[in-house]
Amino acid sequence: MKLRNLLLVGMLSLGAQATAAFAADPIRVAIDPTFPPMEYIQDGKHTGFDIDLAAALSVKMGRKLEYTDMDFKGMIPSVISGRNDIVLSAIYITDERKKVVDFTDPYFTAGLVVMVKKDNNAIQKPSDMAGKRVAVQVGTKSIAFLKENYPEAIRVEVEKNEEMFNSLESGRADAVVTGKPAALLYSKARDTTKVLAEPVTREDYGIAVSKKLPQLREDLNKALKEIKADGTYDKLIVRWFGKTPG
Incomplete structure (x- = not known):
């Protein structure tokens, strides 16, 4: 009986050690x-x-x-x-x-969002992009999405991410459609733009x-x-x- 108890204690001890080792991995x-x-x-x-x-x-x-x-x-x-x-x-x-x-x-x-200059009150929701110049980066899904869902937006297609943001700052575009994290980070760093509350897509x-x-x-x-x-x-x-x- 004592031997069985000792074996049981030993097995439990080994099990506890194995669990601790796993948790430490x-x-x-x-x-x-x-x-x-x-x-x-x-x-x-x-x-x-x-x-x-x-x-x-x-x-x-x-x-x-x-x-x-x-x-x-x-x-x-x-x-x-x-x-x-x-x-x-x-x-x-x-x-x-x-x-x-x-x-x-x-x-x-995350997903796609619209970013505009802080003083832009003409674009307050995605549907307001109709007839406006919207910068998008070539090779991203933003272009196809705008074509299908916002065909009245005037696309300003650029090669690089920074060109997209520069086109907004310089006035060559009225808005940018890009990923939420990048838009939020840019707006935080520059304090010249804002991200619309209503997203274009939610992912x-x-x-x-x-x-x-x-x-x-x-x-x-x-x-x-x-x-x-x-x-x-x-x-x-x-x-x-x-x-x-x-």
Whole structure:
């Protein structure tokens, strides 16, 4: 009887040690650090909204993060193959991606938005773009979306992101249609423009998680709820975008 008890205690002890060791394992994160303000490299270090968000989640979960930089197209395959556990890199939640990975609850509503000069009162909602000059970047989905949904807008097509913003500042365009994070960051930095409250499209970012790690997904969702409840999330939004979530 005593021997059986000793064996049981030993087994429980080993189980507890294994659980502690698992909890101490770093979360392997796939990331494409080329998308400011969400994630990018500055002074040789990862920085951005997603990086700060990941750090806050790491603290709540009591697990370290281990980043692997790669091209955007390689991130999901790296999780499927088991080389990484999650993708936390401004990735949209889509039905197609849900077939191969799981997603946490959404943590940021992105999509396309309209940005205008601060003193522009003629464009107050997307439908006001009719007959107005709207700058869009070649190669992005903004062009096709405007053609299909806002055909009366006069497209000003430019090659680079900075040209798009410059055309608005110089008066060559009345508005810009671009991704929400970039528009918010620009408006915060320059203080000469504003982002309309009504978005053009709504698309949610989520954390992609290996289908083999359902507990990790639950832990991430729990940590997300906690940082939203204690105000940490709102502080990150204000820090990076200069406004409260909307």
